[in-house]
Amino acid sequence: MENNLARMQARAKGNRVALRPHLKTHKSIDLGRRQLDMGAVGVTVAKPAEAEIFVNEGFTDVRIAYPSVSQDHFDRISELMDRATVSFCVDTWEGASAASTYFNARGHNASILVEIDTGYGRCGVPWNAPESISFVQRLATLPGLNIIGILTHAGNAYAGGDGVSGESTRDYVQRVANEERDRMLAFAISLYDAGIRLPDRKKFEISIGSTPTMSAFRNASAGGFEITEIRVGNYIFNDAIQVKLGSANMQDCALTVMSTVVSRHRDKQSQERLFLDAGRKVFTSDTGFDTDGFGVILHSARTMTPLPHARLTGLSEEHGWLRVTGGSTLAVGDRVRVVPNHACVVMNLQDTAHIVSGENVVKTIQIDARGQVT
Numbered sequence: 001m002e003n004n005l006a007r008m009q010a011r012a013k014g015n016r017v018a019l020r021p022h023l024k025t026h027k028s029i030d031l032g033r034r035q036l037d038m039g040a041v042g043v044t045v046a047k048p049a050e051a052e053i054f055v056n057e058g059f060t061d062v063r064i065a066y067p068s069v070s071q072d073h074f075d076r077i078s079e080l081m082d083r084a085t086v087s088f089c090v091d092t093w094e095g096a097s098a099a100s101t102y103f104n105a106r107g108h109n110a111s112i113l114v115e116i117d118t119g120y121g122r123c124g125v126p127w128n129a130p131e132s133i134s135f136v137q138r139l140a141t142l143p144g145l146n147i148i149g150i151l152t153h154a155g156n157a158y159a160g161g162d163g164v165s166g167e168s169t170r171d172y173v174q175r176v177a178n179e180e181r182d183r184m185l186a187f188a189i190s191l192y193d194a195g196i197r198l199p200d201r202k203k204f205e206i207s208i209g210s211t212p213t214m215s216a217f218r219n220a221s222a223g224g225f226e227i228t229e230i231r232v233g234n235y236i237f238n239d240a241i242q243v244k245l246g247s248a249n250m251q252d253c254a255l256t257v258m259s260t261v262v263s264r265h266r267d268k269q270s271q272e273r274l275f276l277d278a279g280r281k282v283f284t285s286d287t288g289f290d291t292d293g294f295g296v297i298l299h300s301a302r303t304m305t306p307l308p309h310a311r312l313t314g315l316s317e318e319h320g321w322l323r324v325t326g327g328s329t330l331a332v333g334d335r336v337r338v339v340p341n342h343a344c345v346v347m348n349l350q351d352t353a354h355i356v357s358g359e360n361v362v363k364t365i366q367i368d369a370r371g372q373v374t
Helices: 003-016 029-037 046-054 071-081 092-107 130-139 155-159 169-192 241-245 343-346
Strands: 043-045 061-067 085-092 110-115 146-151 205-208 259-264 272-277 294-299 310-315 320-324 334-338 352-357 360-366
Touching: 029 043, 029 046, 029 360, 043 046, 046 061, 046 071, 071 085, 071 092, 071 110, 085 092, 085 146, 085 169, 092 110, 092 130, 092 146, 092 241, 110 130, 110 169, 130 146, 130 169, 155 169, 155 241, 169 241, 241 294, 241 334, 294 310, 334 343
Parallel strands: 043 061, 061 085, 085 110, 110 146, 146 205
Antiparallel strands: 259 272, 259 334, 272 320, 294 334, 310 320, 352 360
């Protein structure tokens, strides 16, 4: 974990960008402070409720990388603005108008970033549509709002490619990373070419980030702009999906689930069937690009080598279904460590996590912001 943190901080410094880690991965005050101590400029969260938890613990620069549209959200953000620098996203006229009405009536000037869709197809205005420029132009006239930049998330990198075009997984991730960067720079240039009332170019924030694309990120200059900020979350732990995407090696995976073999049987095909005491309520049913099952069973956590011929093939609520071709050396009562497919959801399902060095638990931490829904 410490190596992962240091590596991304160095990547940010080498590319002249601020690092603003997304805390949705670990939701831990302890780990968030470690990231700030290593040089992060602030933090990213997904919900106002998460922002409250971290601001209450002294975090002073929080970005809510999610569209905020309801009065409940605005009430919370307004209260936080008195104690910290807080910003949030807009990508619709309805949401922006509601925010403008709310903050203007209270004499506030809320800091917002316009969310841009650079290819993922989720939230955000399209990067290459003329109406997107018109949207920002109208947005700049609304009272109570201060446009400080643009923001995107290239979640399409997680697709890993189509498998038929001849493009390798790493080439695909590199292409998406380049597109994320170049499309955001092009959009920023278009905004200023349109004469929209915005901050000075050097103060205009261009925020990007996903762990796969940041593993391939190289900053560039265009029209007086550079990418100014990267927001990454999963990099602190990595997981089986990141390994398949080439964003990390198995040795970079810092989060494992300790599980116990609670039952063992042999089926008609002479395969060992073992059952672990961790099912959907621990791993969830997340799969991802090129993953095989629901996690990687480790033969050795010290060397991070997978257990040969073992697959976590199924999950019920409280059981992990493990198949081992041929015979297994595992017995009922044995404990194994599993690298999950998706680390973020696993952390959100736990109350605590244990920081381990070698064979020693050196600290138990709280998952402070887990389970927040608004």
